[in-house]
Amino acid sequence: xxxxxxxxxxxxxxxxxxxxxxxxxxxxxxxxxxxxxxxxxxxxxxxxxxxxxxxxxxxxxxxxxxxxxxxxxxxxxxxxxxxxxxxxxxxxxxxxxxxxxxxxxxxxxxxxxxxxxxxxxxxxxxxxxxxxxxxxxxxxxxxxxxxxxxxxxxxxx
Amino acid sequence: xxxxxxxxxxxxxxxxxxxxxxxxxxxxxxxxxxxxxxxxxxxxxxxxxxxxxxxxxxxxxxxxxxxxxxxxxxxxxxxxxxxxxxxxxxxxxxxxxxxxxxxxxxxxxxxxxxxxxxxxxxxxxxxxxxxxxxxxxxxxxxxxxxxxxxxxxxxxxxxxxxxxxxxxxxxxxxxxxxxxxxxxxxxxxxxxxxxxxxxxxxxxxxxxxxxxxxxxxxxxxxxxxxxxxxxxxxxxxxxxxxxxxxxxxxxxxxxxxxxxxxxxxxxxxxxxxxxxxxxxxxxxxxxxxxxxxxxxxxxxxxxxxxxxxxxxxxxxxxxxxxxxxxxxxxxxxxxxxxxxxxxxxxxxxxxxxxxxxxxxxxxxxxxxxxxxxxxxxxxxxxxxxxxxxxxxxxxxxxxxxxxxxxxxxxxxxxxxxxxxxxxxxxxxxxxxxxxxxxxxxxxxxxxxxxxxxxxxxxxxxxxxxxxxxxxxxxxxxxxxxxxxxxxxxxxxxxxxxxxxxxxxxxxxxxxxxxxxxxxxxxxxxxxxxxxxxxxxxxxxxxxxxxxxxxxxxxxxxxxxxxxxxxxxxxxxxxxxxxxxxxxxxxxxxxxxxxxxxxxxxxxxxxxxxxxxxxxxxxxxxxxxxxxxxxxxxxxxxxxxxxxxxxxxxxxxxxxxxxxxxxxxxxxxxxxxxxxxxxxxxxxxxxxxxxxxxxxxxxxxxxxxxxxxxxxxxxxxxxxxxxxxx
Numbered sequence: 001x002x003x004x005x006x007x008x009x010x011x012x013x014x015x016x017x018x019x020x021x022x023x024x025x026x027x028x029x030x031x032x033x034x035x036x037x038x039x040x041x042x043x044x045x046x047x048x049x050x051x052x053x054x055x056x057x058x059x060x061x062x063x064x065x066x067x068x069x070x071x072x073x074x075x076x077x078x079x080x081x082x083x084x085x086x087x088x089x090x091x092x093x094x095x096x097x098x099x100x101x102x103x104x105x106x107x108x109x110x111x112x113x114x115x116x117x118x119x120x121x122x123x124x125x126x127x128x129x130x131x132x133x134x135x136x137x138x139x140x141x142x143x144x145x146x147x148x149x150x151x152x153x154x155x156x157x
Numbered sequence: 158x159x160x161x162x163x164x165x166x167x168x169x170x171x172x173x174x175x176x177x178x179x180x181x182x183x184x185x186x187x188x189x190x191x192x193x194x195x196x197x198x199x200x201x202x203x204x205x206x207x208x209x210x211x212x213x214x215x216x217x218x219x220x221x222x223x224x225x226x227x228x229x230x231x232x233x234x235x236x237x238x239x240x241x242x243x244x245x246x247x248x249x250x251x252x253x254x255x256x257x258x259x260x261x262x263x264x265x266x267x268x269x270x271x272x273x274x275x276x277x278x279x280x281x282x283x284x285x286x287x288x289x290x291x292x293x294x295x296x297x298x299x300x301x302x303x304x305x306x307x308x309x310x311x312x313x314x315x316x317x318x319x320x321x322x323x324x325x326x327x328x329x330x331x332x333x334x335x336x337x338x339x340x341x342x343x344x345x346x347x348x349x350x351x352x353x354x355x356x357x358x359x360x361x362x363x364x365x366x367x368x369x370x371x372x373x374x375x376x377x378x379x380x381x382x383x384x385x386x387x388x389x390x391x392x393x394x395x396x397x398x399x400x401x402x403x404x405x406x407x408x409x410x411x412x413x414x415x416x417x418x419x420x421x422x423x424x425x426x427x428x429x430x431x432x433x434x435x436x437x438x439x440x441x442x443x444x445x446x447x448x449x450x451x452x453x454x455x456x457x458x459x460x461x462x463x464x465x466x467x468x469x470x471x472x473x474x475x476x477x478x479x480x481x482x483x484x485x486x487x488x489x490x491x492x493x494x495x496x497x498x499x500x501x502x503x504x505x506x507x508x509x510x511x512x513x514x515x516x517x518x519x520x521x522x523x524x525x526x527x528x529x530x531x532x533x534x535x536x537x538x539x540x541x542x543x544x545x546x547x548x549x550x551x552x553x554x555x556x557x558x559x560x561x562x563x564x565x566x567x568x569x570x571x572x573x574x575x576x577x578x579x580x581x582x583x584x585x586x587x588x589x590x591x592x593x594x595x596x597x598x599x600x601x602x603x604x605x606x607x608x609x610x611x612x613x614x615x616x617x618x619x620x621x622x623x624x625x626x627x628x629x630x631x632x633x634x635x636x637x638x639x640x641x642x643x644x645x646x647x648x649x650x651x652x653x654x655x656x657x658x659x660x661x662x663x664x665x666x667x668x669x670x671x672x673x674x675x676x677x678x679x680x681x682x683x684x685x686x687x688x689x690x691x692x693x694x695x696x697x698x699x700x701x702x703x704x705x706x707x708x709x710x711x712x713x714x715x716x717x718x719x720x721x722x723x724x725x726x727x728x729x730x731x732x733x734x735x736x737x738x739x740x741x742x743x744x745x746x747x748x749x750x751x752x753x754x755x756x757x758x759x760x761x762x763x764x765x766x767x768x769x770x771x772x773x774x775x776x777x778x779x780x781x782x783x784x785x786x787x788x789x790x791x792x793x794x795x796x797x798x799x800x801x802x803x804x805x806x807x808x809x810x811x812x813x814x815x816x817x818x819x820x821x822x823x824x825x826x827x828x829x830x831x832x833x834x835x836x837x838x839x840x841x842x843x844x845x846x847x848x849x850x851x852x853x854x855x856x857x858x859x860x861x862x863x864x865x866x867x868x869x870x871x872x873x874x875x876x877x878x879x880x881x882x
Contacts, residue, residue: 016445017445020445024443024444024445027393028401028443028444029443031395032386033386033389033392033393033395034385034386034387035386036390036392036520036521036569037392037522037598038520038521038522038601039601039808039809040600040601041601041808041809041810043808043809043810044520044601044809046520073386074384074385074386075385075386075387077385078385083381083384083385087384087385090384091376091380091381091384094376094377094380094775094779096248096377096380096383096384097248097249097250097570097779097780097783098247098248098519098520098521098567098568098569098570099248099383099384099388099569100248100390100519100520100521100569100570101520102383102384103386106384124817125817125818125820126818128817129816129817129818130816131816131817132520132809132814132816133520134518134519134520134570134572134787134814135248135570135779135783135787136782136783136784136785136786136787136815137779137782137783138782138786138815138816138817138820139782139820139823140779140782141817142817142820
């Protein structure tokens with residue numbers, strides 16, 4: 001079946017069965033390999049993308065469910081070569097080690113800050129608890145989300 | 158390296174090399190070869206630097222490392238510096254710390270340097286990235302190379318200007334003559350030619366106290382590529398015409414293929430089915446089709462009956478080789494006479510500690526992309542041992558090693574879990590059959606099942622102590638978990654220490670710190686028990702038995718930062734302390750936890766760590782905090798469950814790893830000893846976490862937990878204070 005997907009602001013026609021999971025379509029059909037496979041079971045968050053601005057596990061999302069939605073991947077965050085504030089905060093806090101979880105962490109954080117621009121530490125931890133960093137960079141990831149929240153606050157005030 | 162370090166390294170090598178290979182039993186049918194030759198595929202190999210680097214030029218063993226600068230470092234006409242090392246980046250941040258050390262000695266900006274890492278066609282031979290060896294060995298190697306190159310550039314400029322070399326200064330990628338105010342860029346001097354010059358024995362190196370680039374908190378090289386998704390891990394590599402591969406996994410460990418009917422799979426367009434001995438798999442243009450083809454294969458496996466978790470610890474002890482049946486085999490360390498020590502003790506204590514199998518769970522599972530062209534094999538794969546994997550591939554496919562190239566893109570973590578080339582061999586076998594490049598990414602379930610595990614083990618400790626807190630006898634027997642970190646940092650006068658290897662029930666191998674976290678757990682918990690026996694403070698008993706000033710320093714630093722002498726445990730609040738020393742570095746960990754009913758919440762972890770001169774405090778802090786988080790998992794809840802050759806919890810739903818909600822307040826105190834050579838930091842910071850937690854639980858509850866993981870289901874409900882859990 002052919003599906004029209006809106007990914008990072010561009011339309012893509014994809015030919016695949018309707019139950020194909022978005023993760024593999026992004027990675028293998030569209031070459032957007034920034035979104036990672038970690039478990040394929042929705043348990044690690046490495047494949048997190050935004051669907052209409054909300055974080056979602058792309059390994060669990062069938063194509064039929066994402067048609068008509070705005071899909072944003074890690075590749076779609078930069079604007080005119082400028083990093084998104086959350087990306088900038090992750091670089092600034094060096095909130096990664098092997099960085100394989102980083103795309104998913106950043107997408108989860110972007111989703112959180114859209115909904116809640118000034119999260120408490122507890123809210124950050126609750127919102128991000130589905131994302132695993134096996135290197136254990138959690139303290140710095142929390143710090144990066146805090147920094148991103150305060151930089152966005154600074155620019156909007 | 159002193160004798161003890163050499164012996165430790167040898168022991169460690171044995172542990173690393175002991176991982177049993179997956180047995181494929183390839184026959185490599187002739188049809189595949191013809192198909193491959195006839196496929197006429199067009200392949201463009203990754204363009205390496207425009208020069209040929211032969212195997213003779215980069216050595217084939219650690220004793221045979223190239224002595225010429227050109228094998229390690231190249232300066233292009235435009236001043237770009239390329240450095241070659243067989244080490245790999247798996248998140249420990251050595252791409253950055255090694256770059257800093259080159260920049261320091263070569264005197265160029267770090268941004269002018271690119272490291273080519275873990276590419277068997279381009280980099281000098283390397284045994285592997287493990288054992289915290291990069292900082293103490295590759296760091297000095299690249300500093301020597303860079304210093305030698307710098308001196309050679311000074312020579313070139315002196316010749317050119319007919320100047321006295323002693324008056325010339327190397328700085329910022331240029332040689333300057335302060336007398337005549339002339340300067341010339343390195344690239345102008347080399348014009349991109351190879352530096353065919355020996356490294357020499359004693360290049361003048363900057364002491365850490367004079368470092369300007371090394372020793373600073375330089376941000377991770379290419380950090381931007383990781384936050385934009387541009388960095389390509391092995392699993393992200395895409396090759397022209399590439400297919401997706403899947404392997405048909407056996408029903409249980411050690412199973413053999415009894416019947417195989419691929420008819421259903423063969424009918425699916427674009428699918429190639431491979432069967433070779435006990436190996437079977439498929440390739441297809443996309444993953445969904447490959448999975449469909451795999452489902453369509455009808456196969457029957459036969460597996461022998463195998464050990465189960467229920468009898469693990471008895472089995473491990475039973476299967477152990479003893480001194481008598483393996484003379485000189487198991488490491489055995491004797492100091493004084495334990496019998497004599499025990500007889501002079503006021504109290505003796507004998508306890509047993511148990512360590513479960515755990516999994517590494519690298520977030521990037523094993524993955525490989527393999528490509529054959531004209532009888533040559535190229536594989537991109539995440540491994541800690543690119544040259545060993547190259548040899549594994551050469552052996553599996555019966556081709557000379559120089560026909561195999563292994564490239565290791567910066568990898569999605571490893572923790573000792575990626576020493577083998579399993580995915581590489583499988584992808585290469587599928588690619589050989591399909592006649593096209595093949596990508597194989599293990600699923601999480603495959604990773605949990607077909608990788609190898611941190612060894613389970615049983616550790617018996619028998620000790621004697623005097624009323625004044627001096628430990629006078631120390632007998633320590635480790636069954637199966639390994640010899641690393643076996644010997645105490647304490648000055649016990651009578652010791653008998655042995656490691657007893659076994660024929661392990663599961664495929665096992667190295668893990669962050671190898672067996673040292675297990676041995677530290679048993680030692681540091683037992684010492685806490687002894688403190689209780691004589692009514693001594695846990696910090697005091699350690700200091701009482703320690704003479705090593707570096708060990709004392711970290712203990713005191715951690716205790717001070719934590720407020721050990723001020724803070725007190727209560728029935729709901731436990732404080733624990735533990736010490737670790739391994740591979741030339743020292744760690745002390747203090748834990749504060751809260752107990753509510755059967756729930757234990759780790760509130761605060763304070764860790765002091767000393768690894769000589771710090772090369773990058775930024776990366777170091779990340780490694781320490783990460784090791785603490787990883788240590789929490791193995792301490793509290795991680796365990797692999799298995800029954801008769803099958804893993805029962807091969808999913809993240811059933812195998813719990815630490816998450817944000819497990820995050821305690823972490824405070825790190827690094828003791829920077831600029832007067833000491835830098836030691837590695839990837840492993841030791843994990844070692845004192847589990848015992849400090851066990852000791853803190855005891856301090857609050859009186860429940861002594863001697864098995865890892867300690868509380869997979871919360872505190873034991875039926876435990877009474879002082880009971881044996």
